[in-house]
Amino acid sequence: MSEIVEPQPSQHVCDWAAGSGGLLLQCRNYVERHYGKKDSERLFFYMQESNPSTANISRINMYLHGVRGFHQAPPPTAFEPHIFGKAKQNDSDNLTV
16 A cells, blocks of 8 residues: 555645554565655654554554654544544545555
């Protein structure tokens, strides 16, 4: 999926169903391979997960892989996804995956 969306440095990457955080980490790896390690640290991550146990796993996974710049939103409701206000879907600097 990260190869399809082709994230670039300074973009905000949102994952509405983050699971273990693997997709966000793959986006970071993509930027590192194509732009270098320094630019991979310029990505901004937003994640949301409805299962609290899985949300904890994704947060730990991000820390274990050295990612410190991420925002983890509380579990969503059907009427108010919390992440939407952080990164606007129609903005060219943002990716929603």
